[in-house]
Amino acid sequence: MTWLQNRIKTVFERFRADRYPSPPRRRSSRGQKTHVIILDGTLSSFEPGYESNAGLLAKLLDELGPSINVYYRPGLQWHSWRSIRNVLFGGGLDQQIRDTYGALATRYRPEDRIFLFGYSRGAFAVRSLSGLIDRVGLLKAKHATPRNIEQAWRAYKNPQTPETPAKFRAAYCHRQVTIEMIGVWDTVRALGLRVPFFWRWMPDRYGFHNHHLCRSVKAGFHALAKDETRLAYRPEKWRANPDHPAHLEQVWFRGTHGDIGGHLSGFSAARPLSNIPLVWMLQRADACNLPLPKDWASRYPTDVNAPSIGHWQGFSKLLILRRRRVISVGPTEWIHPSVARSERVKPEVHEEK
Incomplete structure (x- = not known):
């Protein structure tokens, strides 16, 4: 009996799992990803020939394929008379920021890179998104539930309770998330178009956003419209923060709000003027190591003396409150060299009759 037991034991020893271990499982080598968030301005279009600078950037990056994750979202649209309030007064911005935050949280993994771009109210939104990530943190993918996204937003909106974001970050968020750059074209506040008389009764629901x-x-780049006068489009510049020595450039270009953002409503003659802040932004993105198609620079011809779209188009006729913008010059703010060339010639301005 003992001999038989030993014999059986010997046979089973030959087929023990630890003697013939299975090959190691291959880990999915996802590799580092680059996430690009692009939020466009109000009434923006993605139709060929009607894209803003934000839309052109999104289409340019789409050519790179799956190596880069591009999240583009158009601005508030006038789909019907029901949506007019959102268009006029900036409603829906909260939801846009929350949706974008959730989309980024589900895609982001440690060591990934993040780039944020926006135009007009979309610029305000991406800057708010960076504030949300900075103050509260970015949810881990497994915790990116609608409930947690809403809780993160509430913690961001109520800075009076500093312990809440800290506890929330420790429980649900990545330990540290870095944003490579923010690039924005003419940031304006979220209160909307400021139709005369009505805007005075609209509450300032966005006073909690960080202006630094x-x-x-790591770096912030802001293209500003030198010739804009509508108070509805009062620019929201970044304020210098001596405690955070990040790279910051705020540069003034010839043109109005639509010229700087490339929101030209089909007036293609102004495209070479709008390409100047577009090319400047792409150069800065390239310096921050954002992947771009090799031939991108040859696609956007520039002309500082091209016609401007002006500021009496469409709804703008209702915006009677006007004032010239105050232009500052300093270590982080200056006028683009192309402006000097435009002042030697009186450029054409296109206005609707």
């Missing part, structure tokens, strides 16, 4: 470049951001 956040600590999690």
Whole structure:
């Protein structure tokens, strides 16, 4: 009996799992991803020939394929008379920021890179998104539930309770998230078009947003419209933060709000003027190591003396409150060299009759 037991034991020893271990499982080598968030301005279009600079950037990056994750979202649209309030007064911005935050949280993994771009109210939105990430954190993918996204937003909106974001970050968020750059074209506040008389009764629901470049951001670039006068489009510049020595450039270009953002409503003659802040932004993105098609620079011809779209188009006729913008010059703010060339010639301005 003992001999038989030993014999059986010997046979089973030959087929023990630990003697013939299975090959190691291959880990999915996803590799580092680059996430690009692009939020466009109000009434923007993605139709060929009607794209803003934000839309052109999104289409350019789409050519790179799956190596880069591009999240593009158009601005508020006038789909019907029901949506007019959102268009006029900036409603829906909260939801846009929350949706974008959730989309980024589900895609982001540690060591990934993040780039944020926006135009007009979309610029305000991406800057708010960076503030949300900086103050509260970016949810881990497994925790990116609608409930947690809403809780993160509430914690961001109520800075009076600093312990809440800290606890929330420790429980649900990545330990540290870095934003490589924020690039924005003519940031304006979210209150909307400021139709005369009505805007005075609209509450300032966005006073909690941070006006400084956040600590999690390596570099910020802001293209500003030198010739804009509508108070509805009062620019929201970044304020210098001596405690956070990030790279910051705020540069003034010839043109109005639509010229700087490339929102030209089909007036193609102004495209070479709008390409100047577009090319400038792409150069800065390239310097921050954002992948771009090799031939991108040859696609956007520039002309500082091209016609401007002006500021009496469409709804703008209702915006009677006007004032010239105050232009500052300093270590982080200056006028683009192309402006000097335009002042030697009186450029044409296109206005609707």
